[in-house]
Amino acid sequence: MNPELINDCVHCGFCLPACPTYTLWGEEMDSPRGRIHLMKQYVEGTALTPEMAGHFDACLGCMACVSACPSGVQYDRLIESARAEVERVHRRPVADRAFRALVFGLFPYPRRLRALRLPLRLGERLTPRLRPLLERLDPRLAAMAELAPPVTRRVRLPRRVAARGERRATVGVLTGCVQGEFFPGVNAATVRVLAMEGCEVVIPPGQGCCGALSVHSGRAEEAAGFARRTIETFERAGVDTVIVNAAGCGSSTKEYAELLAADPAWAARARALRFADLAEFLAELGPVAERHPLPVTVAYHDACHLAHAQGIRAQPRALLATIPGLRLREVPDAAMCCGSAGTYNLFQPLAARDLGDRKAEQVLSVGADLLVSANPGCTMQIAAAARRRGERIRVAHTAEVLDASLRGLPPTTLGRAREHTSGPTSAERAQ
Amino acid sequence: MTPAQAELSGRLLPILGPNGVITDPVRLRTYECDGLTYHRATPAIVVLPETAEQVAAVVRVCDETGTPFVARGSGTGLSGGALPRADGVLIVTSRMRRIIEIDVDNRRAVVEPGVTNLAISEAARPYGYYYAPDPSSQQVCSIGGNIAENSGGAHCLKYGFTVNHVLALELVTPDGEIVQLDAMDPGYDLLGAFIGSEGTLGIATKITVRLSRAPEVVTTLLAAFRDVESGGRAVSAIIGAGIVPAAIEMMDALAIEAAEAAVRCEYPAGAGAVLIVELDGPEAEVAHQFARVEALCRETGAFELRIADDPAERAAIWKGRKSAFAAVGRISPAYLVQDGVVPRTALPKVLAGIEELSARYGIRVANVFHAGDGNLHPLVLFDDAEEGAGERAERVSGEILDLCIAHGGSITGEHGVGVDKSRYMPKMFTPEDLDTMQLVRCAFDPKNLSNPGKIFPTPRLCGEAPGVRKGVHPLVASGEAELF
Amino acid sequence: MALPPAKALAAIGVTIREALPEDAVAGVAPRWVALPGSTSEVAAVMRAAAEHGLTVVPAGGGTKLGWGPPPRRCDLLLRTRRLDRILEHAAGDLVARVEAGVRTEALAAALAGAGQELALDIPFEGATIGGTLAAATAGPRRLRYGTARDLLIGITVVLADGTIARSGGKVVKNVAGYDLGKLFTGSQGTLGVITEATFRLHPLPSSRAWIGLTAPGLDGLPDLAALAASQAEPSAVEIDWPGVDAPLSIAALFEGVAAGERAKAAVASLGLGKTAGEPVGGTGGESAAGVGAACRLPADAGDSRGGAPSIAFEPPAWWGRLPGEEFLLEMRVPPGAAVQALAQVARSAREAGDVPVRVRGSVVSAVLHVALPGDTHAQQAERFVSGLRSGLAAHGGRLVVWTAPPDAASRLDRWGPVGAATLMRRVKERFDPEERLSPGRLPGIPPSSGRQSGGGPPSAGRPSAGETPSEGRPAGGGPPSGGGERV
């Protein structure tokens, strides 16, 4: 933890109301200012106590505090190093360690995730009955079961898709681990949209995790390994721009150069590649493909890793606004995290659930047909919270909405795959 | 845990439950300071009450055990008002943040003390109302803290301070009674006396504020001047013309530089000073006054004027001003924020004096101020890595206050005295003045338990009779006679 | 040392004379009158009084000396009229520092020279600044500018023991130390003698215009809250109701640039009808777009409300005047309950046997004065006051009895319940432990029957429970409160 970064904080408190955990609990040590203060205590020689570690763990990493801070405090870098420090010196209780090992041994690895698909498909039917049992065992397991997305058929993406019409750019696409396994439709839509907008799209096979989960959990070494591998993959594919459609991956790939700073050669290779969010890239490129009307009312949710970490708020809204017939509704308190936050809902299920409940209430209040965001984790989280309230909300990724408009599909095709209560419909099976 | 801590927490736990009492040393330390990080003390215990009854119960425990207590809202105070006592209880209102009622018929809102200033305006906005006092920290500071500090903001030139907008208060007195103060009550204006008392007279647990009607039109003008003097002349000319703008704010070259670095506000290049003038009210009036203001700015040497009448343009103009405090962090490793007031007409002289101090000590000073009411916020910049720079900055900051006093001004316009400025109080007030204020203190808090050590340099015990003044008449004390 | 008081007073070099009959305070005759000419002379008088155990009642112009309960005792009347200098008028700073004995008219004249004013409408001729503060009087424009406490920025007082104390200063923005000015505003001479005050001033408005309306009765009253909240921004909205069966006159003041046009626009947008008064010449025409949002009048309102609205550049004759002085009550209610308060006046008047009342005041700031005839039967008065008070309490309102004829006064609870009575008493005990200043006049706390001392009329009041706050525990700290039923 860099004391200079800590000293940038002038203790003004402007970040407090933006922070989800402060909003929930009203305690200084679960606010950004308080966490920075804890880091200060630590670098000044206070031992890392379980309490201290608990307050770092409770941070969602949503970076709302970064957006709110007028002094430019780099909380993102601070919390990353704090988490690394926790991993290094703090010994968690056995159960915690086992659970963390499970998550980190699973999520970043597509093949292992794939192996999980079968038990999950079983679990789907079992979940309602299993829930109370799991809840008693460990609320985190229950959270995992609840959030597990429905099993959809794998979509195999081609290695290369030609641009429709005049070629305006050549780009790579990061397929991601969780995204690729659980939401293959999003990647397919991303590729189609890019192609229709005149991009030649390269999708290198054998991609793994980009390292986001690890870096956001204080596992810098592991993350650096994933980063090197990802960079290599795209270098080999011969692209210099890589499109990312998951908010969390977007923010971590953009920070590769910093992550690899210890190795100047690798840092330079990282800098040579440009990672761009899909909406960010399309907004720069400008629309050419014809948009067909899509009569639907959309609530757009700002994923934290897009809005706060990458400052991308206007572009997705602008993209949606190019679609005739689409009505965009703003969700109140939009800057507040939904509680999904990568693996947060797995490690801190109770806080995540409270935040999800708040967010669902706000989203439902605007009366939209469809909830759109650039992060599947968010939409799953909000949909789960809505279900707890006995309501349903259809969800889709920005790419899917654009895809539907470009292909002239009716709005009813959107968001059905995310409904969780029954298995995939026959239409989806046929996808 | 020390035995004293253990005993206290033993009595507080049944009131608040384990979730509402903090005794872990690492957690306690995060409460060691407010927005003024210079003064620190780790509280013995922190409590997080959710109701007035809990606050009263905690205060009664303090009263019975002779434990000092300090209230804290959002901890953004800039005078160390919420500095805890190492031997005391810190009572934090951050969980008392319900908006109890937005009462449009009576143009008022009833809120708990932990509600943020901005949250009130946001809750009232759908009805066309807002809460007028607008400290720059409004997104985070609590209304309870505003009450304690009598906070103002850029728009208090026209609309007044917190004290002008509070209609009633529920208060826990330092002996643990819940008392209602209401502007409608006859008798001493205890409501007015409580506001601005910096937590030394008890804890506000429910606050009724007046809601103001949003003005018909708001127009904002940014005028760039070559130097601060001509900007100052423009201010005098505007006020002299009988215009009371909603706000007149000024920034000097250094402050502009900082704001530019932080938020790229794009103020006119080459400006030695910018003036932000906001007019609001009925359209006919604003239009007329605006033409006057524009002409006066040109006459006094403005070389560029920008005018905004929609919210986005207005925000662009205000962006630089609002970020100014935090922004100086970008041009200086460390800084002190000062808060002093001078009569508006003395501004040129005082600014010249500050420049002189700055040159003498080799310390840069950026000036951001509420020009309309003479409230200066000099930002004294220094490098904390440099030997002795901190002390020199302190000297400059202190001598700026001396300048303010010498020109008939005040040592604080909105940040309060707290611990930071209590030593300046004797420069502004005689011992008699301070003793008299102490009488109010003793009436509310005879045991000196409520935020002791703040405001007053050397608090007197309430039993001590200064000068010819005598204590409560013995006959009254013994119950043999009645006073009234 | 052991000089008789008269000699001792003479020895301090302050003008002292024997009291005359007209120096009586609410019927209580003082023995001497002191006329100090400076703050330090006031201090000398107070020290001498302390030494000789004399009670003191401070007085300014005497316009409201009869307000509130009579003092239990009054040895020395301290008149501030020789403290009559305007010490400083910093026009560029919009600030004036004056001595307490300055007459409000004199101050207004001096400030007008620089195009400025102290934006208090003081309903008396001859009132002094000190008296105005001590009685916390304010008039119609409180809606825009607040009351004396909102305009006061610094104060100098002399305490019961002769201590001279200041708070605030001469800058508008100042949060250093406790604001003693607030405490002394409304203190009715019971905490100390106000000797100097500093105010923030306002530029004199460039023009003024009044809307005048009449309504046949309460039912036909236009939506005055909407008028007050209108973005045309009136400075005051007042009513005059000469009797519960009489029509009501309403007047609203607009100040500043284009006052006339704004008044006219407000009339139009609120659907108050077509203006009948002289047309307002000038430029803007119907400029107040957006005001309509505030309008909550039914579309067909207008005919049922009597005369068409007029616009004038002079106030109506009753504007800013009290409805009466001999028997005067003040109602304060939350603004949303103003009309209910008026209805309650009518109801209570009827229930008390049709006592004639006249109501006047600020209907949107909801401070209304009620005058009864001086010869109102004491029992009727009692019934009216208690009925009205409990009716207002239901709407969160208060009723204060400022003046009353002697036989009625003895039956009336002057103040009604006051939530902070205990705290007020504790403040009084600290400031004036020997109860030297205006004993028995402490606002908010009924005089107890306990210590009647010579000179006082027998009217100092029956015991009352008025002070018991509904929430708090029984009064601690102070002397027992007398108890007894509320009158």
Ligand SMILES: Cc1cc2nc3c(=O)[nH]c(=O)nc-3n(C[C@H](O)[C@H](O)[C@H](O)COP(=O)(O)OP(=O)(O)OC[C@H]3O[C@@H](n4cnc5c(N)ncnc54)[C@H](O)[C@@H]3O)c2cc1C
């Ligand atoms: C960047 C920045 C800008 C600022 N700008 C302004 C400005 O423009 N204008 C301005 O006036 N101030 C400004 N401030 C100062 C500060 O925000 C105000 O003083 C604010 O009112 C403090 O509120 P708080 O909730 O943070 O109170 P705290 O700092 O927690 O407490 C302040 C004082 O209030 C007391 N207190 C808190 N709650 C209660 C309660 N319920 N009852 C009784 N006492 C209580 C505390 O004991 C303490 O003495 C600024 C501060 C910062 C950091």
Ligand code: SF4
């Ligand atoms: S990252 Fe989010 S949860 Fe963590 S401190 Fe910042 S605002 Fe709070």
Ligand code: SF4
């Ligand atoms: S807003 Fe920034 S400087 Fe202020 S407390 Fe939060 S992190 Fe620190």
